[in-house]
Amino acid sequence: MGARLKHYGWGREGEGMTEAEQAFVLGRYQAKFGCDSFERVGVAALDDIKLREPRIVPPKSLSEICAVDVYHRAAHAYGKSYPDYVRGMLGDYDAAPDVVAYPRDEAEIAAVMDWAGGAGAALTPFGGGSSVCGGVECRVDGSRYKAAVTLDLRHLGKVLEVDATSRAALIQGGAFGPALEAQLKSRNVTLRHFPQSFEYSTLGGWIATRSGGHFASLYTHIDDLVESLRVVTPRGVVETRRLPGSGAGPSPDRMFIGSEGILGVISAAWMRLQSRPMFRAGASVRFPTFFAAAHAVRAVAQAGLYPSNCRILDPQEAYNTGAADGSVAIMVLAFESGDHPVEPWMARALECCADHGGTKEEADASSAHLEGAAGLWRNAFIRMPYAREFLTPAGLINDTFETSITWERFESFHDGIKAATEQAIVDATGIKGEVTCRFTHVYPDGPAPYFSFHALGRHGALLEQWQAIKDAASDALIAAGGTITHHHAVGRDHRKWYDRQRPELFAAALRAAKREFDPHAMLNPGVLIDP
Amino acid sequence: MGARLKHYGWGREGEGMTEAEQAFVLGRYQAKFGCDSFERVGVAALDDIKLREPRIVPPKSLSEICAVDVYHRAAHAYGKSYPDYVRGMLGDYDAAPDVVAYPRDEAEIAAVMDWAGGAGAALTPFGGGSSVCGGVECRVDGSRYKAAVTLDLRHLGKVLEVDATSRAALIQGGAFGPALEAQLKSRNVTLRHFPQSFEYSTLGGWIATRSGGHFASLYTHIDDLVESLRVVTPRGVVETRRLPGSGAGPSPDRMFIGSEGILGVISAAWMRLQSRPMFRAGASVRFPTFFAAAHAVRAVAQAGLYPSNCRILDPQEAYNTGAADGSVAIMVLAFESGDHPVEPWMARALECCADHGGTKEEADASSAHLEGAAGLWRNAFIRMPYAREFLTPAGLINDTFETSITWERFESFHDGIKAATEQAIVDATGIKGEVTCRFTHVYPDGPAPYFSFHALGRHGALLEQWQAIKDAASDALIAAGGTITHHHAVGRDHRKWYDRQRPELFAAALRAAKREFDPHAMLNPGVLIDP
Ligand SMILES: Cc1cc2nc3c(=O)[nH]c(=O)nc-3n(C[C@H](O)[C@H](O)[C@H](O)COP(=O)(O)OP(=O)(O)OC[C@H]3O[C@@H](n4cnc5c(N)ncnc54)[C@H](O)[C@@H]3O)c2cc1C
Ligand SMILES: Cc1cc2nc3c(=O)[nH]c(=O)nc-3n(C[C@H](O)[C@H](O)[C@H](O)COP(=O)(O)OP(=O)(O)OC[C@H]3O[C@@H](n4cnc5c(N)ncnc54)[C@H](O)[C@@H]3O)c2cc1C
Structure with missing residues (x-):
């Protein structure tokens, strides 16, 4: 397994972007904001982190699987959202749990529940902690809940x-x-x-x-x-x-x-x-505009071809990831099968693309999914998670949000959200930023658009600046009929918009159901509903 | 639209099996039970049906959309299950609702709810009334619920x-x-x-x-x-x-x-x-045994080809519907698309069939879905619903039940359930009956087997005989890990087995959720849960 997981940042200690990757990303931002460098602040080191005394002590029977030292508590304080990175950078670890438990089986999960419940603590299930919406951050002040216990499931890994x-x-x-x-x-x-x-x-x-x-x-x-x-x-x-x-x-x-x-x-x-897939066909297809690409996606999605990949990047997104020069939208198209050659599927999908002005990039078909624009994009996709710990200390605000919408509303939806987010960036930071869009998933009745935004923030105001942009984007997408999340979850941070989206009576039913499973409301207070 | 819906039987007054269809079906049963004729009893006529006085009277504001006469109440007493047909035949209409309401919009639905709730009545939503598990039969005795109101939604048809x-x-x-x-x-x-x-x-x-x-x-x-x-x-x-x-x-x-x-x-x-499908490919494929056909189905389902039809009939089922001579199992295979020719899909599926001993019936490919074994079976499938009102008065017990199971358990599951049901038929009726199987739906991880059974019952004992067979079949499939229903629903009649199948805490959560939507538990008491 190697090194332990970072208490701050993505992955294990010692992992991160290469210098070349850093230079590439920084170069893009320098060009974007027309400047040569960014003010870079330090990240709070583990040794400098001060945590409150644990408000609860595990019983002897559980001490073997519980940790209370700074590393374990700090590493479970946050998920991986932008505000999580800002607060971690600043050494604000108020949200750290009092105890982290590492059960090895269901009996130990139950034992931790019994103990934490009896002690009046809140309990936070914790997988990888990659939540980007406050899902693993237990916000308790010691009144309604006496303490916060995190239940890390890493030992149930078989x-x-x-x-x-x-x-x-x-x-x-x-x-x-x-x-x-x-x-x-x-x-x-x-x-x-x-x-x-x-x-x-x-x-x-x-x-x-x-x-x-x-x-x-x-x-x-x-x-x-x-x-x-x-x-x-x-x-x-x-x-x-x-x-x-x-x-x-x-x-x-x-x-x-x-x-x-x-x-x-x-x-x-x-x-x-x-x-395991034995047959693959992949292609990158260029389109003059994002909406032309979207029309092709709709055609493919409604054709019943079921591509494994059918993602489109708008011109700016394609440029940012190095997949194109900024003048064209790109579709990353792929079929795969463990059973049969997929050429007939690919051929028909490419016809749909051609019908909407798409031009296939020339590349060796069998390895196209690893080459060309698609390959570049794929590589950027895999390395992306390491960017945030590098960009946040430079005062760069870079975040994403995702949603879904039916086709007939997609274009005005896209334009409205993009405009609202761009405006919010200017309002919050005083500097023009950038909002790009791609599709991550597609359905016969609509796409799942995924927006990225880039803003040059100001140290000392990053949290407020980010929140203002996030609010504007979320307000716009909820007002226009979208979902506050297609796959990133609700957690605590999306509650304000989720509460407008889900039917009120459904929330009442969910609360009632929760009371049957969790009568004392110890599990994840504030996530999805207020118990 | 034509005639009104029957109060007893399938469809509209005047509809039914042709004489030729009746002769075909009867012939099969005569051969099965080795006899020339069956004792046929009469079905209670509408005029002979005696209903209790309505225990509740609709208010004037709703009288326009409410009916209390015998036809409307009798026609909403039952669904279309075997015991429903027996009781209807015998003129037992104890379960008839007191009032049938026909709302024309949501406001009228709400108004009926308000009135029925206030009057302490139970309310039964009614669509087509084709439930085969007691879903539309309100069993109230006047104590906990003062009366029974059925809410027929036929006017919301747009x-x-x-x-x-x-x-x-x-x-x-x-x-x-x-x-x-x-x-x-x-x-x-x-x-x-x-x-x-x-x-x-x-x-x-x-x-x-x-x-x-x-x-x-x-x-x-x-x-x-x-x-x-x-x-x-x-x-x-x-x-x-x-x-x-x-x-x-x-x-x-x-x-x-x-x-x-x-x-x-x-x-x-x-x-x-x-x-609308523009491209179709269909085939009937013969297999030496039902399990060989099942192996082919598994291969097709796991290949990711997504046929619109991939149903198999065991040899006896194929014979009963006239699709084959009883010596082979049949697969009815079809692909359809509104977008592209489906021959590559069909070709690969037929290879999967050949790998497991399947032989394609020769027929013109484009119309095979309407011809040959598949066509015969399809026709029988569409006309089947009219059989029950003809067979029940002849003392024939003919019913179906359906389930699903993962592939690795399928063969022993099938054999166990078939044997248990066959034994129950002999025990209940003293005469050997017949149990056949087909697949209605298939998944990569398992099939949805659909069983039919045929027994020669005795007038006066039909309900008990049927129940004994149903109990044995249901016990067997729940014990062997199946679901009490893959698509026929739970209603009231499957409760005993559903209650063993679903997690107890989930039922508690569902009850709690129901209290939020329906605090006085007026809707469908006894269906799925006891409120
Ligand atoms: C760089 C990056 C990329 C991402 N990409 C994607 C993506 O492509 N698609 C996507 O869907 N999401 C993505 N996410 C969001 C996140 O990875 C997902 O929400 C993921 O499913 C969380 O898994 P986890 O194990 O890290 O859960 P955690 O973050 O540990 O927990 C998430 C929530 O689930 C609860 N939870 C965790 N484990 C359990 C359990 N065993 N039982 C009950 N509750 C539990 C937690 O209490 C918390 O509320 C991304 C996040 C980051 C940081
Ligand atoms: C001959 C025959 C063949 C069948 N074949 C199939 C088949 O191929 N596949 C299949 O799945 N089933 C089949 N069934 C079972 C039955 O047709 C289905 O369960 C069907 O979905 C019921 O629809 P319905 O409109 O008739 O509902 P009903 O029988 O009127 O009601 C069914 C249940 O749903 C409730 N309900 C009805 N309408 C509403 C509403 N608008 N809102 C809330 N609740 C409502 C009722 O209270 C009841 O509990 C068959 C039945 C018969 C008799």
Whole structure:
């Protein structure tokens, strides 16, 4: 495994962007904001972090699996959102839990729950901690909740059983992406759920947040890959039946999928697997405009071809990632199969593209997914998570938000949100910024647009500046009919807009359901609902 | 529209099996049980039906939309299950509602709810009344609930809006299959949800029961076709956002999909549509055994080809429907697309079949879905609903049950259930019967087996005989890990087994959720849960 996970930043200690990557990214920002350098501040070192005395002490029976030292508490204070990075940089670790518990099995999860519940503490399930919406940050002040305990699931990391006949596996909730795939590989199967955070996020976290993964169409969210669940709740274990499909009442699985840890801890799941892809076809397609590319995406999505990749980048986004020169939009198109050659599918999809002005980049078809614009973009995609710890200390505000919308409203939706966000950047920072868009997932009835924004902030005001931009963007997308999140989850930070989006009576029902699983509301207070 | 709906039997007055169809079906049963004729009893005529005095009277403001005469009440007493037909035949209409209300809009639904709730009545949402599990039969004795009111949604039958760009339509909950498709046809789109009960069932009923339709793979249930919902609950209207995909908390739609009328009345839904298929390929494939055919189905399902049809019939089932001579199993295989020729898909699927000993029947490819074994079976499938009202008075017990199971357990599961059901038939009737199996839907991780059984019952004992067989079959499939229903719903009749299948804590959560929507538990008492 190597080094331990960073308490601040992405991945393990010692990992980060190469100098070349740093220079590339900085160069783009220098050009964008017309300046030669950025004021860079230091990041609070572990030794400088002061934490409050733990408000709670684990009993002897649990001391072996509990940690209270600064490293463990600081490393569990935050997720990976922009404001998390700012506060970490500034050494503000008020949100650190009092105790971090590392259970090794369901019995220990239950024991931690019993203890923390009895002590009046709030309990935060923690997978990879890659939440970008305040999902793992326990905000308790010691009154309603006496303390904060984080339950880190990393020791539940095994593939327990593979059923090759049904192409399914029983996997523990704390399994990280790479470890999970490594265990499946020997059986020649794969989950193929590859969120950008794949390396440092977990199966339980993916299911709890309805994570969006590799497949741009069809199996977009993890939801459809869940065959059954085991969930440890304060009232006991819930286990659903392994069934390929069922119509027996509202789906119990669907109540837990997306429940973001407020109903229980997902300890294991039977997951539907894929055969390892043996056949691939990939292409990069250029379009004169983003909307022309979007028309092609709609055609492909409604054709029933189910590409594994059908992402489009607007010209500026393509330029930023090095995939194009800024004058064209790019579609990254791919088909894959463990069973049959996919050329007929690709050929038809390319026809749809041509119908809307798309031109295929010339490249060797079999490896196109690793070359050309698509390849460049893919590489940038994988390395991107390391950028934030480098950019935040330079006063650069770089964040993303994502949503979905039906096709008939897409163009005005896109323009409205882009304009509102651009305006908010100017208002908040006084300097013109940049807002770009891509599609991460596509459906027959609409796309999932994913926006990135770039602003030059001011040290000392970064949090407020970011919040103002975030508010404007979120207000705009909720007013225009979108969802506050297509796959990043709600957590605590999206609550204001989620509360406007979900039906009020549904929230009441969810609160009522929670009371059955978690009568003392110890799990993730403030996430999704106020208990 | 023509004649009014029958109070007993399938469809409209005057409809039924032709004499030739009757002779064909009877011939099969005569051969099966080795006898020349069956004792035939009469069916209670409408004029002979005695109903209790209504225990409740609608207020003047609602009298225009309420009916209390024998026809309306008798026609809403039952669904279409075997025991429903027996009781109707015998003139036992104890379960008839006191009042049938026919609201014309949401305001009238709410008004009926307010009145019935205030009067202490139970309220039963009623679509087509094609439930086969006691879903529309209100069993109240006048104590906890003072009376029974049925809410028939037939007047909410319109397609309100078509969004051709996003390929979606807003459709009212009471729309029957043919009327709904007729309204979509002019816009060149289609829902393509074709349960066997298509002609006399409704969109709201399909969503409430997680109905299984046309597509044998991928969009098997109506669930995935729902974009958003409007639900009238006793506490007010719930409306979810139109979104192509979302990850914002547990899906509100999924709480109502499959809720079988216990949480509210689905008054309208935005549904995802299909382009009208322009390209089709169909084939019938013969296999030496049912399990060989099942192996081929598994290969096709795991290949990611997504056939619209991939149903297999065991040799006896193929014989009974006239599709084959009883020596071979049959696969009915089809691909369809509104966008592109589907030959490459079909070619690969036929290779999967050949790998498992399948031989394609020779027929003109473009029309094979209407000819040969597949065509015969298809015709029998469409006419089947009319058989029950003809067979029940002859003392023949003919019923079906359906489930799903992962592939690795399928063979022993199949054999165990078939044996248990066959034994139960002998035990209950003293005469050897028949149990056959087909697949209605298939998934990468398992099939949805659908069993039919045939027994020669005895007048006067039909209900008990049927129940004994049903109990044995259901016990067997729940013990072996299946679901008590893949798409027929739970209703009241499947409760005993559903209660063993679903997690206890989930039922508690569902009860708690129901209290938020329906605080006085007026909606469908006894369906899915005891309030
Ligand atoms: C650089 C970067 C890229 C990202 N890319 C993507 C992407 O491509 N697609 C995407 O969907 N998301 C993405 N995300 C967001 C994040 O990775 C996902 O939300 C992910 O699913 C979180 O998994 P995790 O294991 O890190 O969960 P955590 O962050 O640890 O937890 C997330 C939430 O789930 C709860 N939780 C965690 N584990 C469990 C469990 N076992 N049982 C119950 N509740 C639990 C937590 O309490 C918390 O509320 C990205 C984030 C970053 C920082
Ligand atoms: C011959 C035959 C063939 C069948 N074939 C199939 C098949 O292929 N696939 C399949 O899935 N099923 C099938 N079924 C079962 C039945 O048709 C389905 O369950 C269907 O979805 C019921 O629709 P309906 O409109 O008739 O609902 P109903 O029977 O009227 O009601 C079913 C349940 O849903 C509730 N309900 C009805 N409308 C609403 C509403 N608007 N809002 C809230 N609750 C409501 C009712 O209270 C009841 O509990 C078949 C039944 C028969 C008799």
